[in-house]
Amino acid sequence: MPPIISICNLTKTYASGFQALKGINLEIHSGEIFALLGPNGAGKTTLINIVCGIVNPTGGFVLADGHDVVRDYRAARSRIGLVPQELSSNAFDTVWAGVTFSRGLFGKPADKPYLEKVLKDLSLWDKKNSPMMTLSGGMKRRVMIAKALSHEPQILFLDEPTAGVDVELRRDMWEMVRSLRARGVTIILTTHYIEEAEQMADRIGVINKGELILVEEKSALMKKLGKKQLTVQLQHALTSVPAGLAGHQVELSADGEELIYTFDPRSGEKGIASLMKQLSELGIEFKDLQTNQSSLEEIFVSLVRAAP
Template sequence: MQPDISVRNLSKVYAGGFQALKNINLDIQRGEIFALLGPNGAGKTTLISIICGIVNLSSGTVLASGHDIVRDYRAARSAIGLVPQELNTDAFETVWDAVSFSRGLFGKPANPAHIEKVLKDLSLWDKRNSRIMSLSGGMKRRVMIAKALSHEPRILFLDEPTAGVDVELRRDMWEMVRGLRANGVTIILTTHYIEEAEEMADRIGVIRQGEIILVEGKDQLMAKLGKKELRLLLQQPLESLPGELAAEPIELSEDGFELVYTFDSQQQQAGVARLLRQLGEMGIEYRDLQTRESSLEEIFVGLVHE
């Protein structure tokens, strides 16, 4: 199946010589949720802006829904909806007029039923006749999303969509995202709330200093780079680690009451079983055990700082 987004050898150099993107290659499949993560200034917004036709590329090619974004820019842009970071909409328009006008900009015929559905999905129906200037920040963010969905795009970019919004909106938004994905819409998001990517994304891409350093399925990434900890609270303190355990990735707490065993997914069954068997053979009793798994945020921080 042809990917919905195909980026080949993409670079961007701004006036003055600053290279924002360096030889980016990336495919995003139809109907997936792809999370693009990276520190500030890594190139996330530049990459999105080029795909959406807001910033010109310096070299390389980009296809959106099979259309070249330079040679066939009208068709490419009509396939894309963008929710930018900034709230930039006409403050004096009503919600209904702003969203309807956005649909018309893409040459789509009027479709009040679709606009109504979008507004209801985003809990904006009661505000449809309100001027945007009268809305709260969270409601304005909902309007931006509604505008991006007004022309029924098959690709949706969400650039920091939940920055500064309340928990309720965040929950509503991700419910909407799941529904869009179920209908075949491809969703690319950037976020600083990495727990959102951990919950929602099918694949993760990490960009650093203008280069894609990793693209991986979320579950595979967690399995390959995630670490797990087994904490054993002992009945009696140990003065030091027994010699049989010295070769294992085990730490003993200062008070001697806690053993911490670090392992990855591949080591999980064999390593934990071996450790518990060794403790039993040595007569070391424990009164409680706890396990903990690395979060995506910890993996991300490790990748960025390597």
């Protein structure tokens, strides 16, 4: 199956001379949740705006469901829904008026049952007659999602969708994202809540200084770059790491009561077995063992710091 979004050698240089994107190549598969991560100013929003037809590229091209986003703008844009970072709407519009107007912009015929379902899924139905100015920031964010979904897009961009949203609303939004993916909608999101990407995404892309430095299946990324630690709580405190453990990446806690062994998850079992055997041979007794694995956030930070 061809990718639903194809990005080829995409560049963007602004009039000031600032190069926001540098030769981006990326394919996004139909029906997946793709998380685009990067620090502020990395180029995430510029990339999204080019795909959505808001900003013109300097070089390269983008296809959305086979349609060039510049030459075949109308067909490409009709496939895409966008929830931007900024909350922008007519303060005097009601929720219902704003959502129906957004659907009409794409030439879609009126479909009250569909829009009613969208508003109910987002817990907005009881607010349908409320003017936008009366809504909280979190509810306005929901309305932006409803407007993006109003024309039944196949591709949905969520640019920091849960910024300023409380925990309950965030949970509802992610339930909605899962249901959209189940219906075949492709989701591309940026977020500063990296635990959301860790929980939701099928693949992760990391962009830094306008360059796409990594694209990886989430599970493969966690296995490849994630580190695991085994913490051994000792029966008796040590003053230093015994010389017999020199072959292992072992550190001693400040109080001398724990040995901390860092290892590659792919070869962890052999390393742990070897370490435990060595402890036994050295007569070092322990009372408890704990393991933990690095999070996606820790992997992300290490990638960005390592990038030139």
